[in-house]
Amino acid sequence: MPQIQLTDTQAVVLSAACARDDGAVFPVTTKLKGGAVGNVCKSLLRLGLIEEIPASDLNTVWRHDEERGPITLRTTPLAQTTLGITEPEATTTPAEVATAPVLRRKGTKQDALIEMLRAPGGATIAEIAAALEWEAHTVRGAMAGPLKKKLGLEVTSEKVEGRGRVYALK
Structure with missing residues (x-):
């Protein structure tokens, strides 16, 4: 399986989220300036290491979707595999990792x-x-x-x- 290369910031954000029982990305514990949190999260989404889910806590909202309402982020099993927390599943192929879903918002x-x-x-x-x-x-x-x-x-x-x-x- 090809190794996904993470920046130090991506690794810190992902590690903190994987350490939580629910895998929640927010609140982000590292101090980042400006739009850095958004940039890190977007790159992790593109890699398939985190995913969007409906937010139950309004303090953890990533964005608002017209159809789904408040959205937050949580880690995927691929994140734990990438960080070496769990072993890769036998069903995950390198092609599946390389073709992580790319999110495209409507109306942009x-x-x-x-x-x-x-x-x-x-x-x-x-x-x-x-x-x-x-x-x-x-x-x-x-x-x-x-x-x-x-x-x-x-x-x-x-x-x-x-x-x-x-x-x-x-």
């Missing part, structure tokens, strides 16, 4: 970008920039960074006469 600009690229005929940079109220360089950066690198989506482009370069998701 990133979600709107993905929908525009999935639409029949795709979308041009100018169309996306106008719809999202972004600059052209922001659109290109969003396609190259979050879509390709983080979400693993394949963005294609082709020149269409009378329309210019059109981008779409495969």
Whole structure:
């Protein structure tokens, strides 16, 4: 099974959560400034080491979801395996670890970008920039960074006469 590399901060947050009976991430015991807690939690979510669950204690809310209400975070069995607390399950394959679920919130600009690229005929940079109220360089950066690198989506482009370069998701 491939080893998941954690930063020191990720390891501290994850270790503290695994030490709790319920595996709750909050309250975070380490002192982090600014949006560092959010960044650490997002990266742990992407790796599948923590998961979102309904929050019963309002002091531990991670975010609010329109459908599910207050959401908090707890560790997954993969977190304990990664930290060496438990042995890996025989049913967990390296492919399952590598394809940890990527969370995508509905109603965000990133979600709107993905929908525009999935639409029949795709979308041009100018169309996306106008719809999202972004600059052209922001659109290109969003396609190259979050879509390709983080979400693993394949963005294609082709020149269409009378329309210019059109981008779409495969």
